[in-house]
Amino acid sequence: VxxxxxxxxxxxxxxVRNKEVNLTAxxxxxxxGTVTYIWWIGNNTEPVITLEGSIACxxxxxxxxTVTVQVSAGNTILQDRKTIAVHEYFQSHLLxxxxNLDDHNxxxxxxxxxxSRVIKNSLIQATGVREDQLLVTVLPGLPTAAEFFLLPDKQLTEGKPEKSSAHLDQLSEVLLSALNQNLVQFTLRPGVQVTVYAAHLSAAPLVDTSENHSGSAMLMLLSVVVVGLAVFVIYKFKRSQASTSMRRCRMKKNKK
Known part of the structure; x- marks a missing residue:
C-alpha cells in the first residue's frame, strides 16, 4: 500500500439536463488503503461522502x-475539480x-x-458557427483526439425539441463538410501546421438495421428448413434400405 x-x-x-451522469475519481x-471521497456537486452546499470512487448524479x-471531489487517504488529502456544461440538447462528434500534433502533445x-481554444477558433473561422453554440475539448492520452459539442440557438428552439434537432443537424452538416474538405487547420507553433479531421471510428454500421435482422432471421429459418429436410430424406432413405433388407431376408427364408 x-x-x-x-x-x-x-x-x-x-x-443533458436531468439525465444521469457518472463521476469517477x-x-x-x-x-x-482506506479512502474517503467527499463530493461537491453543482450548487449543493452539502457534500456527499462515499467510500467508493464513483458516483452518479x-x-x-x-x-x-462545477463538481469537486476531495480524496482522503491516510494523512493525505487531494482534490480535483471539473466543470460540466449542462444543456437540454446537444450533438457531438469526435475529431x-x-x-504531427502528437509530437508536441x-x-x-x-x-x-x-x-481546445485554438481548435474552437479554427472551427468558427472555417464555418461561421457562433461561439456560444460550440464547445471543444481535447481528450487525455495519445494519439491526440478531441470532441466538439454543438448547442442549439435558444432563441430559435426554446421549447421546441423537433426544431432543436433539425437546427443541430444543419450545424453538424456545416462543420463536418468543412472538416471533410480539410478546411480546418491551425498553426501550433511556427512551422507546425495541424489539420483537423472528423474522426471516422468504423465503416461498419454501429447498429444493425431492422432489414438486416429480418434477412438474418430469414436465412436462419431457411437453414433450419434445409437441415430438417436433409435429416428427413436421410431418415427415409435409411428406413427404405432397412425395409428392403428385411424383405430380402424373408424371401431367402421362404426359399429355404
Missing amino acids: GQLEYIHLSAPFVA VLWPSQV TFSREGIN AFSS PDVAEWRLDV
Missing part, C-alpha cells in the same frame, strides 16, 4: 456546473488530427485546454 500522490476526476464535458497509485439547471491538462 502506497501513499496517495495524484487524483484525476473523470467527468463528461457536456451533459481515479487514484495514483490505485492501492492506498443529475443536473436540473442548464449552464456551467482527429494530422499526426505533453498530455497535460493545461496544454489540452489551450489547444
Whole structure:
C-alpha cells in the first residue's frame, strides 16, 4: 500500500439536463488503503461522502456546473475539480488530427485546454458557427483526439425539441463538410501546421438495421428448413434400405 500522490476526476464535458451522469475519481497509485471521497456537486452546499470512487448524479439547471471531489487517504488529502456544461440538447462528434500534433502533445491538462481554444477558433473561422453554440475539448492520452459539442440557438428552439434537432443537424452538416474538405487547420507553433479531421471510428454500421435482422432471421429459418429436410430424406432413405433388407431376408427364408 502506497501513499496517495495524484487524483484525476473523470467527468463528461457536456451533459443533458436531468439525465444521469457518472463521476469517477481515479487514484495514483490505485492501492492506498482506506479512502474517503467527499463530493461537491453543482450548487449543493452539502457534500456527499462515499467510500467508493464513483458516483452518479443529475443536473436540473442548464449552464456551467462545477463538481469537486476531495480524496482522503491516510494523512493525505487531494482534490480535483471539473466543470460540466449542462444543456437540454446537444450533438457531438469526435475529431482527429494530422499526426504531427502528437509530437508536441505533453498530455497535460493545461496544454489540452489551450489547444481546445485554438481548435474552437479554427472551427468558427472555417464555418461561421457562433461561439456560444460550440464547445471543444481535447481528450487525455495519445494519439491526440478531441470532441466538439454543438448547442442549439435558444432563441430559435426554446421549447421546441423537433426544431432543436433539425437546427443541430444543419450545424453538424456545416462543420463536418468543412472538416471533410480539410478546411480546418491551425498553426501550433511556427512551422507546425495541424489539420483537423472528423474522426471516422468504423465503416461498419454501429447498429444493425431492422432489414438486416429480418434477412438474418430469414436465412436462419431457411437453414433450419434445409437441415430438417436433409435429416428427413436421410431418415427415409435409411428406413427404405432397412425395409428392403428385411424383405430380402424373408424371401431367402421362404426359399429355404
